[in-house]
Amino acid sequence: MTAFTVSALQETCLPISINGEYRQSAGPEIDCFDPTNGQVWCRISDCSDAEVDAAVRAAGDAMRNPAWRDITQSQRGALMLRLADILEENVERIAEIEVKDNGKLLREMRALAQALPVGLRYFAGMADKIEGTTIPVNKPDMLNFTVREPLGVIGVIIPWNSPLFMMIRAIAPALACGNSVVVKPSEHASAGAIAFAELMTQAGFPDGVFNLITGYGHSAGNALISHPGIAKIDFTGGPSTGRVIARNAAEQLTPASLELGGKSPHVVCDDADLDAAANGVVAGIFAAAGQTCVAGSRCFVQENVYDEVVEKIIEKTRAIKIGDPRSDDVQLGPLALWSQVEKVAEFVETARSQGATLAFGGGRPEGLGDGWYVEPTIFTDVTNDMHIAREEVFGPVLGILKFTDEDDLLTQANDSDFALASGIWTGNINRALRFMRRIEAGMVWINTYRSPSIMSPSGGFKDSGYGKHNGFAAIQEYSRIKTVVIDYSGAQQDAFVMRVTK
Ligand code: NDP
Numbered sequence: 001m002t003a004f005t006v007s008a009l010q011e012t013c014l015p016i017s018i019n020g021e022y023r024q025s026a027g028p029e030i031d032c033f034d035p036t037n038g039q040v041w042c043r044i045s046d047c048s049d050a051e052v053d054a055a056v057r058a059a060g061d062a063m064r065n066p067a068w069r070d071i072t073q074s075q076r077g078a079l080m081l082r083l084a085d086i087l088e089e090n091v092e093r094i095a096e097i098e099v100k101d102n103g104k105l106l107r108e109m110r111a112l113a114q115a116l117p118v119g120l121r122y123f124a125g126m127a128d129k130i131e132g133t134t135i136p137v138n139k140p141d142m143l144n145f146t147v148r149e150p151l152g153v154i155g156v157i158i159p160w161n162s163p164l165f166m167m168i169r170a171i172a173p174a175l176a177c178g179n180s181v182v183v184k185p186s187e188h189a190s191a192g193a194i195a196f197a198e199l200m201t202q203a204g205f206p207d208g209v210f211n212l213i214t215g216y217g218h219s220a221g222n223a224l225i226s227h228p229g230i231a232k233i234d235f236t237g238g239p240s241t242g243r244v245i246a247r248n249a250a251e252q253l254t255p256a257s258l259e260l261g262g263k264s265p266h267v268v269c270d271d272a273d274l275d276a277a278a279n280g281v282v283a284g285i286f287a288a289a290g291q292t293c294v295a296g297s298r299c300f301v302q303e304n305v306y307d308e309v310v311e312k313i314i315e316k317t318r319a320i321k322i323g324d325p326r327s328d329d330v331q332l333g334p335l336a337l338w339s340q341v342e343k344v345a346e347f348v349e350t351a352r353s354q355g356a357t358l359a360f361g362g363g364r365p366e367g368l369g370d371g372w373y374v375e376p377t378i379f380t381d382v383t384n385d386m387h388i389a390r391e392e393v394f395g396p397v398l399g400i401l402k403f404t405d406e407d408d409l410l411t412q413a414n415d416s417d418f419a420l421a422s423g424i425w426t427g428n429i430n431r432a433l434r435f436m437r438r439i440e441a442g443m444v445w446i447n448t449y450r451s452p453s454i455m456s457p458s459g460g461f462k463d464s465g466y467g468k469h470n471g472f473a474a475i476q477e478y479s480r481i482k483t484v485v486i487d488y489s490g491a492q493q494d495a496f497v498m499r500v501t502k
Contacts, residue, residue, distance in 0.1 A: 004195035006096050013043040014190065016051065016214055017197035019058035020207030025051055027215060030187050035103030035334040036324055038370040044190045046215035052182075052223035055211040059153040059180040060229045062208030068180065073128035080124035080175060083203035084117035090199065091116075094164060094192055101189035102160050102336040103372065104288055105325045112165040119454035123172035123474070130177060130475055132482075138501045141489035148479040150178035151255075152231030155224045157217075157245070159237045160189035160336050161291045167193055169454060170234045173474035175209070179231070182211045184221050186237075188337055190214045217241060230254060232478070236293075238392075239463050257467025257477055259293065259459055261392040262420030264441065265413035266296030266449060267403075269426040270305045276447070277425035278312035281398070284423060284449040286320060286376045289335055290396040293464075294421035296449055298382075298389055299400045300409055306402050310380055313400070314360050317376050322365050334372040335395060341372050344395040348377060351388040356399065357381040384412045392418070406434060414440045420460035423449040 013029050015022040025045030034041040047055075062068050087094075095110040132146035154174045158166040163185050171181050185193040193212055200210040213220050225233050225248045233256040235245045242258040249256035266284050268277040284296030301309045325333030335341050341364070348362045361375035374396055382389050382399035389399050403409040413422070422441035426432050432446045442460040445451055452458055457473040459465065467477055493499065 004097065004191075004198065005093055006100050009042045009097065009191055009195075011042060013045060014194045014214070016045065016047060016055075017194070017210070017212040018051070018055045019061075019211065020201050020205075022197065025214065027051065027220075030215070032101060032188065032191065033338075034100055035336050035372045038338065038372060041100055042191060044187065044194075044214040046187075047213045047220040047223075049223045052213050052220055052227065055182045055213050056153055056155075056224070056227045056229040058208035059182050059211050062180040062206055063150070063152055065206055065208065067206040068178070068209055073130065073178075076176065076178060077124040077127035079203055079205055080120050080127065080172065083199060083205070084120035084124065086199050086202050087120065088117040094195060097195055098163060098189065098192040099325055101191050102163070102291075103325055103334040104161070104291070104336070105330065105333050107328065108288060112162055115454065116164060116168045119168050120172050122454055123176040126173075126472070126475055127176040130479060137485075141487065141491075143486040143488060144483070146481045146483050148177070148475075149482055151478060151480055152179060153229055154179045154181045154478065155227070155230045155233045156181055156183045157221055157224070157233065157235045157237065158183065158185050158193070160186035161288065161293075163189045164192045164196060166236045167196070169469045169474070170236075171210070172454075174234070174478045175205075177475060177479040179478055180209045180211075182213060182224060182230075184213050184215070184224050187214065187216050225249070226252070228252065232256065234467075234477075235259070239465075242465055257459070257469075258465035259467070259469060260420075260463060260465035261394070261418060262293050262295070262460060262464050263298055263390065263392055263416050263418045264294055264296050264421040264423070265416075265439070266299045266422070267409060267413070267424040267426075267435065268299065268301045268305070268309050269424065269428070269431060270302040271427040271431070272425035272447075273427065274305060274309055274312060278309060278316055280423065280425060280447075280449045281313055282316045282320075285398045286317065286332055286396050287450060289332055289374070291336060291340070291394055292450070294443070294450055294452070295394070296421070296423055297393060297398060298384075298413075298416075299398055300403045300413060301400060303402045303404055310359065310400055313398070314378060317360055317378060320376055322373055322375070323368065332373075332376060332396065334368075335374055336372075338372055340395055341374055344374050344377070344393060344397060347388060347391075347393050347395070347397055351379050351382070351386065351399070354386045354388070355381065356386055356388055359400075361396075384415055390416065406431065410435070410438045414438075416440075417463040418460065419462040420464035421445070
């Protein structure tokens with residue numbers, strides 16, 4: 001059963017999965033790197049348009065197959081519960097594969113893998129509770145009601161930072177609603193999703209309900225988003241790709257949901273527990289080496305406690321242990337891509353040239369071989385117009401800004417193209433709730449940070465995208481409403497006048 005382990009995948013070219021079957025793609029091979037040593041550890045293929053077409057067709061056939069189309073909602077839920085049980089038995093294996101691909105801490109990837117069955121069970125429980133409504137329409141003897149039905153084939157495109165977590169939060173509600181899916185993981189981290197495909201078959205999902213293609217965004221990804229058989233694109237990734245997806249969706253008149261980047265404000269007020277806040281700020285940016293869309297990368301500290309809080313943040317950052325992400329005592333692993341290491345270096349250079357003070361880090365740690373490690377980096381004296389305060393780094397770089405009062409804070413915090421997450425540390429609940437009301441962000445964390453739940457909607461506004469994952473809101477994203485009208489009056493209808501409700 002455990003065909004896919006790190007050692008089994010090592011140095012092989014991984015298959016794709018179409019219509020319930022693994023097959024070797026005929027496309028050119030792509031190297032996948034282990035960020036802890038910069039070495040190639042396995043390979044995937046860049047799927048051809050014909051292979052993407054075969055995957056979308058298989059998913060379309062599954063939508064017409066009575067084995068999927070006509071099973072009851074409870075049976076759908078039962079399949080998902082079985083998948084959750086199987087996934088639970090494979091948590092460690094999945095976590096190890098994902099760490100090999102993206103270099104994130106094994107402890108974090110294990111926690112995310114443990115959350116996968118929880119998410120599946122949450123949405124499995126919803127499968128038979130997706131209801132329509134009955135609508136009184138001001139006409140006697142007229143029954144008007146709605147039903148919710150699946151959309152069709154969902155194209156799911158996920159990034160490299162938390163591949164299976166991002167995938168499950170898309171496919172769990174999609175399956176609960178009765179859709180089929182074609183997934184394209186990032187070319188930098190596809191192995192976990194490839195290993196997952198066999199679990200779908202083991203759980204007993206009909207062939208074609210889950211399909212997986214691999215390859216570059218500009219080739220396989222583009223063939224997927226342009227395919228006329230796709231009913232909706234669910235995309236998690238960067239804003240520039242998000243715009244490509246949105247333009248394409250507009251052209252095809254298909255819906256898309258976009259979870260994009262962020263430059264999230266993380267606020268420390270003078271009445272907060274300053275130690276807890278400093279801890280929260282450090283974890284909010286340096287966990288996952290800053291490679292998380294909700295990273296609290298713009299830290300706003302009230303001016304009268306600025307020096308004290310900066311000192312605490314630096315002190316806690318100095319204690320961070322950098323190294324092999326598989327070690328239990330390590331807190332900061334490598335970056336997932338070499339290009340990210342270069343990008344961080346550019347950000348550091350620009351921040352310095354624009355007048356920010358480099359208060360900690362800024363370089364690469366010694367003694368860690370060829371791994372793609374970067375020091376946790378802190379800039380003080382940052383102002384909101386600087387590049388470092390406006391653009392997403394997606395790395396372990398914190399900019400610390402000052403604010404005077406609530407108005408000043410909200411003016412600065414909302415002056416951003418992004419609006420994904422936010423956090424505030426304060427001992428005053430009134431203050432926290434005033435911040436909650438006025439902040440432009442899809443998520444607000446009060447006296448905590450980076451605390452998502454599959455049971456609670458997530459998603460951003462502005463350049464952070466649109467649409468929601470998680471919670472019941474996700475069911476609305478993957479189903480559509482059909483309106484049904486029944487006239488039971490027995491009266492003849494005037495053929496020439498619309499029977500509009502008056
Ligand atoms: P990208 O936008 O570069 O890529 C995301 C996915 O889209 C990848 O699978 C990529 O494939 C694919 N892709 C790229 N171009 C196209 C295209 N033209 N058509 C179809 N698919 C395409 O983002 P990254 O992978 O670099 O991820 C980092 C970004 O993702 C950050 O900006 C981050 O904020 C955001 N993100 C957002 C999250 C959220 O929940 N809001 C969560 C995690 C990340 P390939 O890699 O093969 O090019």
